[in-house]
Amino acid sequence: MMKRSPTQQEATFQNYKSLLFSIAYHMLGSVMDAEDCVQEAFLQWYVSEQEEPVENPKAYLCTLVTRRCIDRLRSAQAQRESYVGLWLPEPLIETTDPFEYSERNETLSLAFLLLLERLSPIERAVFLLRQMFDYDYTEIADIVGKSAENCRQIMHRARRHLPTHPIHMSVPHAKPQQVFTQFFQACRNGDMEGLLQVLSNEIVLHTDGGGKVRAAHHPLYGPDRVARYLLGIQQIVFPMMKVAIQPTLINGQPGMIGYLEEGLDPQFQRRQQRERKENSKHPDAWHQRPLAKGEAAFAIGLTCADNEVQEIDIVLNPEKLQHIPARDVDDTGIIICGR
Structure with a gap:
């Protein structure tokens, strides 16, 4: 077999890059x-x-990526155990229509990726x-370097560790936009009743501050506890900063990115500095570093089913948001909230 030229290698890699990233993510x-x-x-x-x-470059590359991921997950297990608060995946931001919906999005959702944390690295791979x-x-x-029969057993074990229906059922194409709009308007207007109408009775909310931002x-x-939490946080955050909110697809589901539009209120900054000194051992006294204008301050992903919000995942840890580009001043669809 003849050696491939660098140009041929690059073309082959680009052909499989999307698949490789999807497996790794x-x-x-x-x-x-x-x-x-x-x-x-x-x-390599x-x-x-x-x-x-x-x-077979495809099989070779998939093997390399999968084995590297297994190794990384094994080394990360100790870090996950000492992680401050809840751990959520890094949000994957898509540039397509914010309310485009397909069945594949369900397997990419933050809710589904969080469920996969129940599996061991090898179970997750299989x-x-x-x-x-x-x-x-x-x-x-x-x-994965196992026998086919062993892989069948690993798959059976992995399924036992997950709920019978780990992914919420699909909803019609138009419904995510309707649910998201109702949810966002209720939050923005401080409308408790409107929020309760759109939240499922089984609603669960996760927040990930990573010990760097105050979070649950x-x-x-x-619904009552989640609604009160959302409206309470809004009453604290919006008076102290101006936020530009961009509706977008987060992991294939309706969501939003909040960008810092205007810095923290000076009075709040002074109070925050006192709080840091008084709580130097407290791991998550609001932001532990100042945000720059246009930087992503939070990402909120919704999981919707049956015309309701079933799960809300809020990523606040700045380390998990740093891959999100700063807001472009020409972005459309921006909604300004706060000061």
Whole structure:
């Protein structure tokens, strides 16, 4: 087999790059870590090709990426155990129609990725390759270095660790926009009754501040408690800063990004500085560093079903938002809230 030229290698890599990133992101729940794994796999393949051409680049690259992800997940388990508060995946922002909906979006949602945290690294790899990417057990066995029969057993074990229906049922195309609009307007207007009407009786809310931003350390359940939390946070945040809110797709689901439009109120900043000094051992006394204008301050993803919001995931940890580009002043659809 003839060696591929650098141009041919680049073309091959670009052909599989989307698949490789999708596998890595589903495995790791981190945009930046997924990109690193994909790039590392490409470099290793490039070096290997210099010695002997790889017969099946797709299988080789998928194997490299999956095994790197398994290794990263194993090394990250100790970090997850010491993580302050709830851990949520990094939000994946899409530039398509904010309310475009398809069944594939369900497997990308923050809610679904959070469920996958119940699985061990090898269970997660086998489950995703089989369930999401439709690999047969022989292919999976080659990728993860197990026998096909062992992979079947791992898959069976993984399914036992997940709910019977881990993904919310699909909703008609127009419904996510309707649900999102009702939810957002109720939040913006401080409308408790309007918010209660759109929240499911089984609603759960997760917030991830990572010890760097004040957030709830445990899930909140029930429409009344969730609504009071959302409206209470709004009453605290909006008087102290101006936020530009951009509706967008977050992990394939309706959501929004909040960008800092105008800095913190000076009086609040002084109070925050006193709070840091008084609570120097407190891990999440609001933001531990100042945000720059146009920087993403939060991402909120909704999981909708049956014309209701079933789950709300709020990412506040700035380390999980740094891959989101600063807001373009020419962006359309921006809604200004706050001061």
